Amino acid sequence: MSLTGTHHAFASIDERGVNRALQAFFGARPHYLHYGSVPFVTSDSTTETLVQTIAFPGVPGGIAYAIDLTIPTTDLYPPDGALPPPLVLGPDQLSLTTEATITIGCTAGQSADGKRGQVMPVSTSLDVIAIGHPVSVYFSPGVGYVRFQLDQVLVENVAPPSLQAVLDCLLEMILSAVLSSVELPFNIIDVDFFKLILEAGPTIADNQIEIWGDVS
């Protein structure tokens, strides 16, 4: 079976290519992985994103927190191995694995002078596995991108189930927000061999993301 099939052009990027593209993206723009309020992050930069503290009555300045993610790694269908239940990787899906470190600025307790003590960072690191699928955004020949949309997120080894549900939802919101910024432009899938007029795809099969079309 030809690569182009019923179309005139075909392009694909495999699992290793996607992961290298993600490494390049987050390596150049690490602020998409590191979020924090004062005092953990003091200003926006290439490496960090400043967020507001969580306002809460009686906590002066609000609750400080930070969220740090490792660069996600992908596994394109078919899966390299079994995923923790209930996750199942189906055709046209990919899994993303990352470690999320959640830190809060703990100011519990009082100092001898009656004031609250210094902010003490308290952290937990969670293994997060997500399942998603690729979607394409096409503007004009050669101009467009593939991005990832999450279908399900699981935080491993958390109990009780109600806490897991909270964390699953929290991490799904965070990962969705992060991935909304991640684009695989057509030019990394076809390495600018041609200006693709997208006609079909993206699909995931044989450990690669595939797109088809014509050339202009």
Next chain:
Amino acid sequence: MPSDVVAAVDQTAASTLLGAAEAALGTLTKTGSGSLGPLGASYSASASFSGGTVALSPPDTIAIDNLQIDYSLGLTLSVDLSFLDFCIPQICIWTPFGDICTPKICFDFPTISVTVPFASSATLSADFGLKVHLTSGDWYVDVVIESVPALDLGAAAVLLLAAIGSAISAALLAVPFIGPLLSIAVAVITAAFGLADVTGLLGPIVSAFVAGLTFTVYKQPQNFQVLPALPPYNPAVMVSLAAVSADVQATDKNELVLSVDI
């Protein structure tokens, strides 16, 4: 191990890429010299390519049929008119007062330059090969002609022969004192070369554009930009194209396949 990125086009799309490569190649120019029978000739020539249909054959042959070459010449001929040189001898007439003589008058004709503008086209069909190389930080996939095909320049040579005759006639008109000798001069000069000489001059000029003909169907920097910079906090995203290869693969249809490791 499979490549990270695979991009493929079928023959239809390959013809489209060829068109883009032809446009990117632009107009080629060459200068040189040769001979047209006994006449010296120098030329400046330009050529461009268009059209052609692609047929892909594994493992790495790209046959291009009906590729059109449009060329133009600025041909400059050096015509030595010394063969027309003549002298009017001194003539003396006797008179009772002595001989009266006319002076001896000689006419020396110069070497003139005749410029012949000419443009025409030809079509060719040839096999091309694939050449992948990394040069000065850029990856190239070139489609390179394997051998120079015979070009049918017969009709163009006939037209060029006529154009040369017309140009020589026009140039001779401007030569002082040639009036009575014009028809003789034209006849002598144009008899000095024939269609074979014109073909012998034109063929190498046009063939020079075809020899080594190279269309670049892919050129990208090894340090490849995936996303441009988006200030203030988003630097450009770059990946390195570590290896590039290209071949023709045949399944239920033949395809030109580019494989890249990043």
